[in-house]
Amino acid sequence: MYVAWNMGEWKKLIDLKQFRLPYRVTIISVFLLTVILDLTIAVEVGLLLAFITFIYRISSLSRCEIADANAFPQLSNLAGQIDAYRIYGAIFFGAVKLLENIESKLPSQILILDLKNVIYIDTSGIEAITELAHLCKIRNIKLIICGLDHQPYEMAQRSGFLEALESGCLYPDLASGIAAATY
Numbered sequence: 001m002y003v004a005w006n007m008g009e010w011k012k013l014i015d016l017k018q019f020r021l022p023y024r025v026t027i028i029s030v031f032l033l034t035v036i037l038d039l040t041i042a043v044e045v046g047l048l049l050a051f052i053t054f055i056y057r058i059s060s061l062s063r064c065e066i067a068d069a070n071a072f073p074q075l076s077n078l079a080g081q082i083d084a085y086r087i088y089g090a091i092f093f094g095a096v097k098l099l100e101n102i103e104s105k106l107p108s109q110i111l112i113l114d115l116k117n118v119i120y121i122d123t124s125g126i127e128a129i130t131e132l133a134h135l136c137k138i139r140n141i142k143l144i145i146c147g148l149d150h151q152p153y154e155m156a157q158r159s160g161f162l163e164a165l166e167s168g169c170l171y172p173d174l175a176s177g178i179a180a181a182t183y
Contacts, residue, residue: 022053055094062089064098067114067174082181084112084174091118091125091152099128103135110181111136114174116147121155130161145170146177 016024026049033042067084085102089095102111113129121129136143148156148170156162162170171177 022049022056026050026053058090058092059094062087062091062095062098064088064101067112067178081108082110082112082178083107084114084178084181086114086117086174088117090120090122091128092120092122093124096124096128099125099132103132106136106139106141108141110142110144112144112146112174112177112181114146114177115152116149116173118152119150121152123155123159126155126159126161129156130159130164133161133164142166142181143169144177144181146174147172 016027019027026046029049030042030046033045064085064087067086083106087098091098102113111132113132133143143165145165168180171180
């Protein structure tokens with residue numbers, strides 16, 4: 001019993017205050033489940049809680065902002081006709097809501113998506129972008145994609161999304177996309 005008590009390193013429990021609440025809950029849950037039930041169950045629950053925490057954290061880091069009209073004055077004259085959005089983070093099943101919010105407030109002529117700061121897109125993310133492109137096509141709105149690089153570009157290429165885009169809809173950065181839209 002003495003050896004087991006000393007193996008616990010109870011002073012380390014004080015260090016838990018430096019972690020965020022979801023991590024503390026995960027660590028304490030795994031500890032209690034190990035003591036009360038079984039190590040196997042504790043590891044399974046710990047993995048599940050860590051997975052949920054990870055999805056929540058990554059989806060909270062993803063965001064969508066309308067492009068700053070001060071940086072692009074040509075957009076302020078065409079408000080409602082041309083909208084430009086910057087998307088940050090990862091577009092995956094936990095953050096698809098970002099694109100659904102854009103769908104609810106589409107402009108009348110041109111929609112510009114800047115994906116330069118998107119670090120990852122999964123299949124559900126590319127599917128959401130494809131649905132947005134289809135909706136734009138139905139409503140006769142031109143979709144311009146800017147800044148598609150690295151993994152997001154490869155995913156768009158593998159899924160066939162790039163071939164489905166009309167010519168002249170893919171630009172290296174937001175400035176060139178806006179210039180093409182307002183030309």
